[in-house]
Every structure is written in structure tokens, then in C-alpha cells.
Amino acid sequence: MNTFHVMKRILLQFRRDKRSVALMVVAPLLVLSLMWMVLDHDESNLELGAVNVPESMLEKLSSDALVVETMSSTKAEEKLEEGTLDAVLYFENQEISLLLEGSDPNAAGALQKELQSLRTNQKDPVDVEYYHGSEDLGLFDYVGPVLIGFFVFFFVFIVGGVSFLRERTQGTLERLLATPIKRSEIVFGYLAGFGLFTILQSVVIASFSIYILGVFMEGNFFYVLMVTILLALAALSLGTLVSAFAKNEFQMIQFIPLIIVPQVFFSGLFPTEGLGTWVQVLGQMMPLTYGAEAMRGIMLREASFADIQLEIYVLLGFTALFTTLNIFALKKHRRL
Amino acid sequence: MSTMVEMKSVIHRYGKNTIIDQVNLSIQKGEIFGLLGPSGAGKTTLVKLMAGILQPSEGTISLNGSDLQHLSQMKNFGFMAQSDALYQELTAWENLDFFASIYHLSRKKRRERIREVLEMVDLSSSKDQPVETFSGGMKRRLSLASALVHEPEMIILDEPTVGIDPVLRQSIWNELNDLKHKGVTIIVTTHVMDEAEKCDRLALLRNGKMIAMDTPESLKEKVNVSSMEDVFLHYGGETK
Numbered sequence: 001m002n003t004f005h006v007m008k009r010i011l012l013q014f015r016r017d018k019r020s021v022a023l024m025v026v027a028p029l030l031v032l033s034l035m036w037m038v039l040d041h042d043e044s045n046l047e048l049g050a051v052n053v054p055e056s057m058l059e060k061l062s063s064d065a066l067v068v069e070t071m072s073s074t075k076a077e078e079k080l081e082e083g084t085l086d087a088v089l090y091f092e093n094q095e096i097s098l099l100l101e102g103s104d105p106n107a108a109g110a111l112q113k114e115l116q117s118l119r120t121n122q123k124d125p126v127d128v129e130y131y132h133g134s135e136d137l138g139l140f141d142y143v144g145p146v147l148i149g150f151f152v153f154f155f156v157f158i159v160g161g162v163s164f165l166r167e168r169t170q171g172t173l174e175r176l177l178a179t180p181i182k183r184s185e186i187v188f189g190y191l192a193g194f195g196l197f198t199i200l201q202s203v204v205i206a207s208f209s210i211y212i213l214g215v216f217m218e219g220n221f222f223y224v225l226m227v228t229i230l231l232a233l234a235a236l237s238l239g240t241l242v243s244a245f246a247k248n249e250f251q252m253i254q255f256i257p258l259i260i261v262p263q264v265f266f267s268g269l270f271p272t273e274g275l276g277t278w279v280q281v282l283g284q285m286m287p288l289t290y291g292a293e294a295m296r297g298i299m300l301r302e303a304s305f306a307d308i309q310l311e312i313y314v315l316l317g318f319t320a321l322f323t324t325l326n327i328f329a330l331k332k333h334r335r336l
Numbered sequence: 337m338s339t340m341v342e343m344k345s346v347i348h349r350y351g352k353n354t355i356i357d358q359v360n361l362s363i364q365k366g367e368i369f370g371l372l373g374p375s376g377a378g379k380t381t382l383v384k385l386m387a388g389i390l391q392p393s394e395g396t397i398s399l400n401g402s403d404l405q406h407l408s409q410m411k412n413f414g415f416m417a418q419s420d421a422l423y424q425e426l427t428a429w430e431n432l433d434f435f436a437s438i439y440h441l442s443r444k445k446r447r448e449r450i451r452e453v454l455e456m457v458d459l460s461s462s463k464d465q466p467v468e469t470f471s472g473g474m475k476r477r478l479s480l481a482s483a484l485v486h487e488p489e490m491i492i493l494d495e496p497t498v499g500i501d502p503v504l505r506q507s508i509w510n511e512l513n514d515l516k517h518k519g520v521t522i523i524v525t526t527h528v529m530d531e532a533e534k535c536d537r538l539a540l541l542r543n544g545k546m547i548a549m550d551t552p553e554s555l556k557e558k559v560n561v562s563s564m565e566d567v568f569l570h571y572g573g574e575t576k
Contacts, residue, residue, distance in 0.1 A: 005437040009423065009430075016425035016466065175421030175482075178387045179438045180410040335391050336407050 002181045006189020007196070013163075014197055020159050024197070028151035028205050035147060036213045040140035046111050049076040049088040057091070066114055087111050132301045137216055144215035145295035146267050148205055152198070152228045153235040153288055154260055160194050161239030161252050168333075169248060177334040184327045190240055191233060191323065198232035199225075210299075219298035223308065227298065230315040231291035237322035238287065244329040263288035268296060287318045339401065340365045340490055340521045341386055346395035348381055348544075355381045356392070357544040363523060363537075365489075368516055370535030371525040372568070378544040379525040380418060383492045386523065387415045399490075411439050413490040414483030418498070420475040421482075424468040428459055428478050431467060432485050439486035453481040456511055472499050480508065490521040497531065509534055529564040538564075540571055547571040 014021055050058060050070045061068055068089075071079070079085040080099070086107045088099045098115060100108045133141070167173040176186060206224050210217045217224075242259065246252040266272060266283030269292075283289045294311035297303035341363040348356035355378050363369045371379045384390040385397060388410060399409050422431050429450060436446045454460045457477035467475060476499065483491050493512075497505045509531075512522055524535065532538055532552060539549040548555060548571050552564060559570045 001440065002438055005434060008437075009426070009434045012430060013423060013425050170424070171417050171419040171421035172423060174389060175415065175417055175435075176438070178389055178410065178413075178415035178417075179435065180407045181438050182407065334389050336388065 002185040003188040003192060006181075006186055007192035010163075010190065010193025011196065014193075020163075021197075024155045024159050025201050025204050028148075028155055028201075029208050031151060032144075032147060032205070032209055032213065035143075036140055039143065040138050040213070046086045046107060046114065047084065048111070049079060049085045051076050051088060051090050053089055053091045053096070057096070061115075065110065089115075132218070133216065137300075140213075141216035142296075142300070143269055144209055144213070145299040146269055146292040148209050148215075148224075149228060149231050149291040149295045150264060150267060150288060152202060152205060152232050153263075153291065156194065156198055156201075156232040156235040157239040157260060158252075158256075159239075160190070160236040161243040161246075161255070162249055164190060164240040165243040165246055165249065165252055168243075173333060177330075183330040183334065183336075186330070187237075187240070187323055187326050191236060191319075194236045195229070195233055198229055198236070202228035202232065215299065217299050218302035223298045223303070223305065224295065227291055227294045227308070227312070227315075230312060230319070231287065234287040234291070234315050234318045234322070237319045237326060241322045241326040241329060244326070244332070262286070267292035287315060290314045290318075338365050339363070340399070341523070342396075342398045342401075343385075344396045346385060346392045346397060348378075348385060348390060349393045355544050356385065359395075359544075359546050361539055361546065361549060363521060365521050366516060366519050367536040368512060368522045368524065368534070370532050370538045371523070371541055372527065372529070372532040372538055372564070373525075373541035374527055377541040379527075379541055380494055381544075382541065383415075383494050383523060383525055387413065387492050389415075411486065412488055413492055414486065414488040416479050416483040416491065416493045416496055418494040420479045422467045422475060422478060425466060427464050427466050428454065428470075428481075429463040431478065432482055435482045436485045441486060449485050449487065453484050456484070457481045458507070473501065473504055476500055477504070477508070480511075484515075488520070490523065491515070493522065493524045495525055495527070497526070497528070505531075529568065532564050540568060542571070 045067045046065055048061070048066055048068045050068050051073045053070065058068055058070070073090075076085065076088040080088060080101055083101065083103075086101050086104070090097045090099065098111070100111065102108055130137075167176075173186075177183075202225050206221070206228060209215045210221070210224075238259070242255050243252055246255065263286045266286055267288045272280060272283055290311040294303070294308040294315075297308050297311075301307075339362050341361075343359055343361050346356055346359045347354065359382065371382060373379050381390065385392055386399075388399075396403065400412065402409070423434070426434070432450045432453065433446060436449060441449065450463075451460070454463055457480055459474060459477055459481065462470070462474065467478065470478065476496065480493070480496060483493070497508055500508065512524070516522060524531075526532055535552065537549065537551050538555060540547045540555075548567075550558070555567045556562065556564070559567055561567055561570065
């Protein structure tokens with residue numbers, strides 16, 4: 001019953017504190033849009049210098065992504081030095097060789113792919129089809145699902161953690177503990193209040209990313225919502241738990257590099273398959289790993305509930321664990 | 337008169353420091369009981385022990401004759417902390433409504449009580465203002481109102497009149513006297529000597545030890561001085 005009163009109060013505070021609401025809803029939209037602008041563009045033109053390359057061969061290279069310019073060998077080296085060329089194609093003794101500028105792995109990779117056609121010389125290229133995704137799946141489509149999960153996680157962690165901390169610093173926690181409220185009712189009240197709010201937050205962020213930014217989306221929208229809400233609840237229970245170990249807002253912010261940043265590395269933005277077992281085990285102790293995996297499953301691979309249920313249960317487990325620990329941590333303030 | 341609070345050989349330690357050292361006291365129903373002492377004497381710790389927020393390291397505390405072991409006992413008293421424990425974004429009314437709802441008062445009763453306590457602390461006209469716009473004195477009064485909203489039989493007030501002007505202080509004390517006549521037990525900490533004289537009985541606290549406990553008059557008589565200040569100096573000097 002008191003859980004409900006705490007929840008009501010939190011929602012009322014949200015209504016008054018427009019700035020925090022904006023931080024939780026508008027800030028992720030803004031950052032996602034910026035990421036989208038940076039990542040979701042067509043590949044830039046690759047500048048290729050050609051030295052002694054016969055015309056017939058250059059024709060084969062005609063592609064939208066390539067700008068080929070014939071030049072002398074000295075000029076080409078000069079331009080490589082300046083960084084205005086991505087690579088130089090040489091033709092000597094009936095052999096072609098490619099000199100890559102090399103400081104940008106993306107450009108290097110793209111160039112090598114473009115130049116495949118020179119080597120294979122096939123009339124009928126292999127028929128390529130996509131089991132998941134599609135030909136124009138860009139970098140943003142790949143990281144988008146992870147980013148949606150991450151921003152929900154990050155902002156709920158901060159706002160939830162700080163509001164619980166403020167409850168302590170402004171003395172209302174102590175005041176509350178001098179009433180017959182149960183410790184668990186306070187913690188569940190927070191989960192419920194923020195839970196309701198994160199439904200709204202998740203709907204806004206997920207619809208914006210999918211329908212406005214156009215992140216690749218195969219699966220069920222409600223699964224996306226479910227996963228983001230579960231991620232938000234895990235973030236909230238973790239944030240409120242660690243706030244017990246912070247004396248003030250500044251110390252709360254210090255948890256970001258400790259708790260949030262490492263999770264990004266394991267969230268699937270960077271490949272982890274090839275890493276050592278112990279590194280992977282580390283990743284498996286982080287909520288965001290599961291949330292991100294489920295998000296990518298749903299959005300890129302049209303995962304069914306059965307495919308993501310493990311992740312869902314793990315996220316629920318994290319929330320249950322952090323919540324229990326938090327109820328226990330409040331014993332520091334009142335034994336009963 | 338029956339006993340409201342009974343403390344027996346209570347010791348409270350924080351780490352290696354002993355904050356409260358062997359305190360014995362009993363507070364009767366319906367009296368205004370003052371805890372007087374300089375800052376750092378352990379007044380706040382002592383009232384938090386009474387409120388069940390802190391647990392004694394040793395000794396027993398009973399409330400209304402039974403051990404302070406059950407959450408339900410918490411509804412028998414109201415607690416006004418030293419800092420204004422209020423939700424800044426919420427209005428005065430919303431703050432009171434939140435605290436009242438924790439005591440499971442019915443909606444109708446809640447509305448009635450909130451109106452009464454707001455009237456009592458003279459904040460009726462600002463009931464819909466957010467607390468962050470309140471002055472220090474208004475926050476103090478709202479804190480007091482929130483401790484009273486559920487009609488407790490005992491209220492614990494930690495330095496209720498700090499930072500409050502004399503007129504307001506007078507009105508808060510009038511309020512406390514009214515409550516006393518209704519049978520409410522009032523425990524109040526203070527470091528202001530003239531305030532201490534308004535209490536029915538006083539306990540003098542210094543370095544966690546209780547150095548004297550009696551009515552203000554007999555305390556003065558015993559050491560043959562005319563002001564509480566001298567009483568305090570007398571006992572305070574003795575413990576050195």
C-alpha cells in the first residue's frame with residue numbers, strides 16, 4: 001500500500017521536475033540523432049590515385065564510391081603524404097599493386113572490397129542474399145539497437161540514483177524511516193514510480209529511433225519496449241543501490257566510469273567473440289550485455305520471445321538481486 | 337501518570353566513539369521533556385534512538401511499556417528532524433498528504449488533518465506553493481506540521497526553533513503547550529537556555545552523558561542559581 005504512495009509521490013515529483021524528465025527523454029533523442037548523423041551516411045568517396053594503369057582496367061573500376069585520378073608516381077606519393085589520397089594503384093610489369101594510405105582502417109577495408117572486381121574478373125558474380133538484415137544495413141543499424149538500450153540504461157541509472165541519494169541527503173529518507181513504512185515499500189515504490197515513467201521514456205525513444213531515424217527493425221516493437229523497460233528497471237535498481245555508497249551527487253557521478261563505461265565495451269558495440277574466456281565472463285556479469293544482445297536479436301534478427309527469454313530472465317534476475325541488496329543496504333539507516 | 341519512554345543503561349557507539357554513555361531516563365505521558373546540551377552532546381542521537389531510527393549498542397528502550405521492536409509502534413509518534421526533511425518540488429499540501437498517507441489515514445481524514453495542521457502552523461495560505469519557494473521559517477513550520485499530521489501521542493522535535501524569529505518561536509511554543517493539554521507527550525531538544533525553561537522536565541546532556549535531570553525550577557534551586565545558564569555551567573564544570 002505504501003509502495004503505491006511512494007510511487008505516486010515520485011510521479012508527482014517528475015511532473016514538477018521538468019528538467020529531469022527532459023534529461024531522461026529528450027537527451028537520449030538528441031544524442032541518438034547526433035549518432036545517426038555521424039554514422040548513417042553513405043560511404044564517402046574513396047580517393048584513388050592511378051599510376052600507369054591502362055584505360056581498360058580503369059573502366060572496370062567505375063563505381064560510385066571511387067574517385068579515380070590518373071597521375072604520376074611522384075605526384076601520387078606526395079598526395080599520400082598529404083593524406084588527400086586513400087590509396088594508389090600501380091601497374092607495373094603486367095601486375096597491379098595497391099598502396100594503401102592505411103591510417104584509416106575503414107577506408108582501407110572498403111577499398112580492398114571495391115578492388116575485388118579487378119582480381120576476380122567474373123562475368124556472373126556470386127548471387128548474394130541476406131538471411132538477416134539487408135544490403136543497405138549500415139553501421140547505425142548495427143549499433144542503433146545497442147544505443148537505444150544504452151541510453152535508457154544510462155539516464156535511468158543517473159536520474160534514479162541521484163533521486164534516491166537526494167532522499168538521503170535532504171533528510172527525507174530518515175524522516176520516512178521514522179514512519180511505519182517498510183524498507184521494501186520504499187524500494188518497490190521507487191521501482192514502480194520510475195517503472196511507469198520508463199514505459200513512457202522507452203516508447204518515445206524506441207519509436208523515435210525506429211520510425212524517425214529509421215534504424216533497421218525486423219522484429220516485434222513490443223519486445224523492444226519490454227527489453228528497454230527491463231533494462232531501465234535493472235539500471236534503476238543498480239543506480240539506487242550504488243547511491244548508498246555515495247555521499248553526494250558528485251560521488252554518484254564518479255560511478256559512471258566505474259559502472260557504466262565498462263558495460264559499453266561488452267554491449268556488442270565492439271566484437272567480443274574472440275576474447276579470452278575470463279573477459280567474456282566479465283561481460284556476462286553486466287546487465288547491459290544482455291539487454292543489448294536481446295535488442296539486436298529483436299531488431300536485426302527478428303527474434304521471437306523464445307530467442308530472447310534467457311536475456312529477459314537474466315535482466316529480471318539482476319533487478320531482483322539489486323533490489324534485494326538495496327532493501328538490505330537500507331538497514332544501515334534503520335534496522336527494522 | 338504512566339511512562340511513555342523508558343531508557344535503561346543505554347549506550348550507543350559509532351565506530352569506536354561512544355556517543356551516548358549509560359543514559360537512564362523515563363518520560364511521562366503528557367509532559368514536555370527537554371534535552372538540553374551544547375552541540376555535539378548527543379541530543380540528536382538520543383532522540384533518534386527514541387524514534388527507533390538508531391539502535392542502542394547496549395541497554396533497552398521501551399515505548400509505552402513495550403520494547404521498540406515493531407514497525408507499528410512508529411505510528412505512535414511524530415518526528416521532526418533537525419534538517420527540514422521535505423520534498424522541495426512538491427507543495428506544502430502534497431508533502432503533508434504524502435506523509436499522512438503513509439499512516440493510512442482515510443482520504444477524508446487526511447484532508448481534514450492537513451487543513452488543521454496547516455492552520456496550526458499558519459501556512460494555510462501557502463498550501464499550494466512548492467516548498468522550494470518557502471523561507472527557512474516556513475519550512476521549519478511545515479516540518480512541524482508533517483510530524484503532527486497523523487495525530488501522534490508523542491512528538492519528538494529536534495531543535496524545532498533553530499533559525500526561527502522570536503514571534504514565531506513563541507507561536508510554536510504556544511502550539512506545543514496546546515498539544516500538551518491534549519495529552520500529547522513532547523520531547524524537544526534545544527541548546528537555547530530560555531527555551532529549556534519552558535519544559536516540564538529537563539535532562540542536561542554533555543559528551544553523551546546525562547549530567548542532571550529534573551524540573552527547571554528544582555535544577556536551579558539545587559545549585560542555588562537563578563538562570564539555566566548557571567545551572568549548565570555548574571554541572572558542566574563538574575564533569576571536566
